[in-house]
Amino acid sequence: MPDTGTMRTVGRQWKSLLLDCAAWAVALYTVGWISLDFGIAANEWYPITLLVLVAILGQCIFGALCALYVNRFLPGSFNELKALLGAVLLTGVILGVAAFPVAAISSVPRSVAFISIPLAVTIIGGARLVQRIRHDARERPTGATQRTLIYGAGYLGNYLVQRMLSDRLSPYFPVGFIDDDPAKRKLRVDGIDVLGTGADLSAIALRTGATSLVISIARADATLLRQVSDAGKAAGLRVLVFPVLEEVLEGKSRLRDVREIEIEDLIGRHPIDTHIESMAGYLTGKRVLVTGAGGSIGSELCRQINRFHPEELIMLDRDETGLQGVQLLIDGNGLLTNKNIVLADIRDPEALNEIFESRRPEVVFHAAALKHLPMLERYPREAWKTNVVGTLNVLEAARAVGVRTFVNISTDKAANPTSVLGYSKRIAEQLTSWAAQQSGMTYLSVRFGNVLGSRGSLVPLFKSMIAAGGPITVTDPNATRFFMTIPEACNLVVQAGGIGSPGEVLILDMGDPVRILDIAERMIAKSGSDIAIVFTGLRPGEKLNEELMGAGEADVRPIHPKISHTYVTPISPQSLDQKAWENEMAHSVALSEVRHD
Known part of the structure; x- marks a missing residue:
C-alpha cells in the first residue's frame, strides 16, 4: 500500500x-x-x-x-x-x-x-x-515548548528560527534574538525581534520568560562560548549550541542537533579556515596509506582523506578492533574483509616492506605511535621500538617504493623535549627530515598539542573520574596545555602534505594555552556534583607549560598566518644507538624523579 x-x-x-x-x-x-x-x-x-x-x-x-x-x-x-x-x-x-x-x-x-x-x-x-x-x-509548534532566546541573528540564527517555527515537533519556541552587532538592533526575522546584546541577557530572559539560550554563531571561538555560557547560566538559562555553518550548508544538521554545550566547546575552537580544499588535490586519484588508522587521530584522518576521492585508501593498524571501527566510519560496515584494511605492526619491517611493495602507496600519513608520557617514562625501550624504530621502518618502506609525500604526526612535546615521549618523537622528526634529504621528496612532520576527545586524553579521563565520584587529580594548579579538536588536527595534517617542503615541521597556531585546573573546575560545575580536586605534582618528564617551538627553531609563516614552518636537523639511522638511548633515558628519568621528590 x-x-x-x-x-x-x-x-x-x-x-x-x-x-x-x-x-x-x-x-x-x-x-x-x-x-x-x-x-x-x-x-x-x-x-x-x-x-x-x-x-x-x-x-x-x-x-x-x-x-x-x-x-x-x-x-x-x-x-x-x-x-x-x-x-x-x-x-x-x-x-x-x-x-x-x-x-x-x-x-x-x-x-x-x-x-x-x-x-x-x-x-x-x-x-x-x-x-x-x-x-x-x-x-507551527503546537506541543509543550521551551521559550528560547537565540544568540546570533546572522544566517545560522535566521535558519534556526525558521526551523523552530516550521517544525511541529520542535520543543523550542523562539521569543527573541540576542546580538552584539549594533546594526542589528532593530532587525526582525519571521516576527522575532533582536531584543538586545549579551550585556542585557539577564533582563531579557526575565522579561521574556525564556528558559533556554541557543548559541548560533557561525564560528564562535572558545572565548566567546565561555562568555556566553557563563552569562546564560547567570541568567538561569539552559545553554545550548547549534552545529557549525558548514554542516548546515551541507544539509548534515537539523533542529534536533541542537545540543548541550560541552567542555570541548569551551576549551577548543572550531577549525580555522585553512582552505584545505585548495591544498589537498594531491590526494585525489592517488593511493594513500595511513598507519595507526584505528586510533582517534588516524580514523578521523581517514575520514577526511576519503573526501578527496583517493584511488585507494589503505588503513593499517595492529589493533583489529580499531580497524573495525574505522571501516565502519569509512565503508559503513565492520566486516573486515575489504583489502583496504591491513593488520600489521610498524615494528615489523618485513611485513611493512611486503605491504608497501604490493600496494605501492604514493602518499603516506604516519599516525601510529605510543603517546602516554608516564607509561613511556617507565618503559623507554617501548618508545624506542615504536616511535623511533617503527617510524624508521615506515620511512624505509616508503622510500623503497618511491612514496612522494610522507607526513609524520608529531607532538608539541618534541619541542625542547624533557620526556621519553618527547625525545622519541623528536628523533622521529629528525629521521623524517633525513629521509627528505635522501629522497628529495616531500617528507615532513606536523606538530600539535593535546587533542580533545582522543583516546586517553584529558577530557575523557576527567569525565571518568567524575562518573566514579572523584576526586579529579590535577598535577599542578598552574599547569597549562595547548588544545585542539580532532578535526582541526587532521585538517592540518592533510593540508601539510600540500603546502610543506621537504624536511619541514609544520605547527598550527593553537592560540593561548589553557589551565588544566580551569578545565577541571568547569567540568565539575557542569556535572552538578561535589567533586574534590587533588594536586599530585608534576610527573617525571612532564613540563609545567608546554611549548610549540624548540630552541633555535624559526617561526616562519610563508603561506598561512596560522601555520608556522620550521626545520629540524636531520639524523641518519646509522647514528642511532639503542644502548646509548636507554642509558640516557634512564639517567633523565632518575634526574626527573629526584627533582620531583
Whole structure:
C-alpha cells in the first residue's frame, strides 16, 4: 500500500505544477483581453491559446530542470523563489520567440507575450506565498515548548528560527534574538525581534520568560562560548549550541542537533579556515596509506582523506578492533574483509616492506605511535621500538617504493623535549627530515598539542573520574596545555602534505594555552556534583607549560598566518644507538624523579 506521506508529497507536486500552468493561462488571456480592447474575437482565441500551450510546455520543461516539482524546496522559501524566477524567465524567452509567428498570422500583438511575463511571476509567486503562509500555520509548534532566546541573528540564527517555527515537533519556541552587532538592533526575522546584546541577557530572559539560550554563531571561538555560557547560566538559562555553518550548508544538521554545550566547546575552537580544499588535490586519484588508522587521530584522518576521492585508501593498524571501527566510519560496515584494511605492526619491517611493495602507496600519513608520557617514562625501550624504530621502518618502506609525500604526526612535546615521549618523537622528526634529504621528496612532520576527545586524553579521563565520584587529580594548579579538536588536527595534517617542503615541521597556531585546573573546575560545575580536586605534582618528564617551538627553531609563516614552518636537523639511522638511548633515558628519568621528590 502506498505511503500516505509520499502520496501527499506527490499530490503537492502535481498541484504546484497545475497552479503554475494555470497562472500562465490567466496571465496570457488577461493581457490578450486588455490588449485587444477588452474583448477577444473568435479568430483571436486560437493564437492566444497557442501561446498558452507554449508557456505550459516551457514551464513543465524548465520547472523540471530547476527542480521545482521534486519537493526539493520549502514552500515559499527564498531558494524556491529563485528557482521559480529562473523557470518563468526561461519560459518567457521561449514564449517571446513564439510570439513573432503568432503575431504574423493574427491580430494578437507580440507585446502580449512579454507583458504576460511579470503578471505570471506575480501570480505564481503569490500562490507560493499563500502556500508558505498555510504551511507555517499548519506546521507551527503546537506541543509543550521551551521559550528560547537565540544568540546570533546572522544566517545560522535566521535558519534556526525558521526551523523552530516550521517544525511541529520542535520543543523550542523562539521569543527573541540576542546580538552584539549594533546594526542589528532593530532587525526582525519571521516576527522575532533582536531584543538586545549579551550585556542585557539577564533582563531579557526575565522579561521574556525564556528558559533556554541557543548559541548560533557561525564560528564562535572558545572565548566567546565561555562568555556566553557563563552569562546564560547567570541568567538561569539552559545553554545550548547549534552545529557549525558548514554542516548546515551541507544539509548534515537539523533542529534536533541542537545540543548541550560541552567542555570541548569551551576549551577548543572550531577549525580555522585553512582552505584545505585548495591544498589537498594531491590526494585525489592517488593511493594513500595511513598507519595507526584505528586510533582517534588516524580514523578521523581517514575520514577526511576519503573526501578527496583517493584511488585507494589503505588503513593499517595492529589493533583489529580499531580497524573495525574505522571501516565502519569509512565503508559503513565492520566486516573486515575489504583489502583496504591491513593488520600489521610498524615494528615489523618485513611485513611493512611486503605491504608497501604490493600496494605501492604514493602518499603516506604516519599516525601510529605510543603517546602516554608516564607509561613511556617507565618503559623507554617501548618508545624506542615504536616511535623511533617503527617510524624508521615506515620511512624505509616508503622510500623503497618511491612514496612522494610522507607526513609524520608529531607532538608539541618534541619541542625542547624533557620526556621519553618527547625525545622519541623528536628523533622521529629528525629521521623524517633525513629521509627528505635522501629522497628529495616531500617528507615532513606536523606538530600539535593535546587533542580533545582522543583516546586517553584529558577530557575523557576527567569525565571518568567524575562518573566514579572523584576526586579529579590535577598535577599542578598552574599547569597549562595547548588544545585542539580532532578535526582541526587532521585538517592540518592533510593540508601539510600540500603546502610543506621537504624536511619541514609544520605547527598550527593553537592560540593561548589553557589551565588544566580551569578545565577541571568547569567540568565539575557542569556535572552538578561535589567533586574534590587533588594536586599530585608534576610527573617525571612532564613540563609545567608546554611549548610549540624548540630552541633555535624559526617561526616562519610563508603561506598561512596560522601555520608556522620550521626545520629540524636531520639524523641518519646509522647514528642511532639503542644502548646509548636507554642509558640516557634512564639517567633523565632518575634526574626527573629526584627533582620531583
